[in-house]
Amino acid sequence: MTQDELKALVGQAALDYVVPGSIVGVGTGSTVNCFIDALAGMKDRIAGAVSSSEKSSERLRAHGIRVLDSNTVERLPVYIDGADEIDHRGNMVKGGGAALTREKIVADLAERFICIADESKLVDTLGKFPLPVEVIPMAATQIARRFKKHGGDAVLRAGVVTDNGCHILDVRGLSITDPAGMEAEVSQWPGVVTVGIFARHKASVCLLGTAQGVKTLTF
Numbered sequence: 001m002t003q004d005e006l007k008a009l010v011g012q013a014a015l016d017y018v019v020p021g022s023i024v025g026v027g028t029g030s031t032v033n034c035f036i037d038a039l040a041g042m043k044d045r046i047a048g049a050v051s052s053s054e055k056s057s058e059r060l061r062a063h064g065i066r067v068l069d070s071n072t073v074e075r076l077p078v079y080i081d082g083a084d085e086i087d088h089r090g091n092m093v094k095g096g097g098a099a100l101t102r103e104k105i106v107a108d109l110a111e112r113f114i115c116i117a118d119e120s121k122l123v124d125t126l127g128k129f130p131l132p133v134e135v136i137p138m139a140a141t142q143i144a145r146r147f148k149k150h151g152g153d154a155v156l157r158a159g160v161v162t163d164n165g166c167h168i169l170d171v172r173g174l175s176i177t178d179p180a181g182m183e184a185e186v187s188q189w190p191g192v193v194t195v196g197i198f199a200r201h202k203a204s205v206c207l208l209g210t211a212q213g214v215k216t217l218t219f
């Protein structure tokens, strides 16, 4: 199976986790696009969606799915999103599509994070995928210097401005052996909007697309 077929497979499988009548938390990215397309088939059985990016909102609306402002929602039963990497404990690296801040906000509203990913995303240790960090533009160099002390090489993602008007640093060379510790530390650095480590908001379930079909990992 191709990577795109695996993404379509897990996008479809995620429908089993959608609670009928509820508002669905929807992430961002190519895997989530497959989920959104599948969700369109049951749009009359949900109360709408809270989305983590302008791109996903557009796609949801194009399917006739109502997109709600996150400020009007108190709790979501599930948040369904992809990942750039996921480890065997459900910790993730996210932000390859620059949507990490809104993703963390919507994930925080949800009871459960359902991660959908093809098997190439499963790793023993996070950090091979360059860690995305959303930053306030004036702090970018300062934050890059701090990463250097941790052995990380931070590069500004060229030409990218996030939905929040900020910039993205991609940090190479990290071995994230303590995801929760690193998330907590980097989150406190002045100028960091969001670090792309999702340990505090890790996955409860990962639907992993494999050549043998969908493998369900629970954490």
Ligand SMILES: O=C[C@H](O)[C@H](O)[C@H](O)COP(=O)(O)O
Residues within 6 Å of the ligand: 027, 028, 029, 030, 031, 032, 081, 082, 083, 084, 093, 094, 095, 096, 097, 098, 099, 100, 103
């Ligand atoms: O900012 C983007 C998100 O964190 C995505 O969920 C992540 O990059 C995975 O995207 P894809 O499904 O396209 O690999």
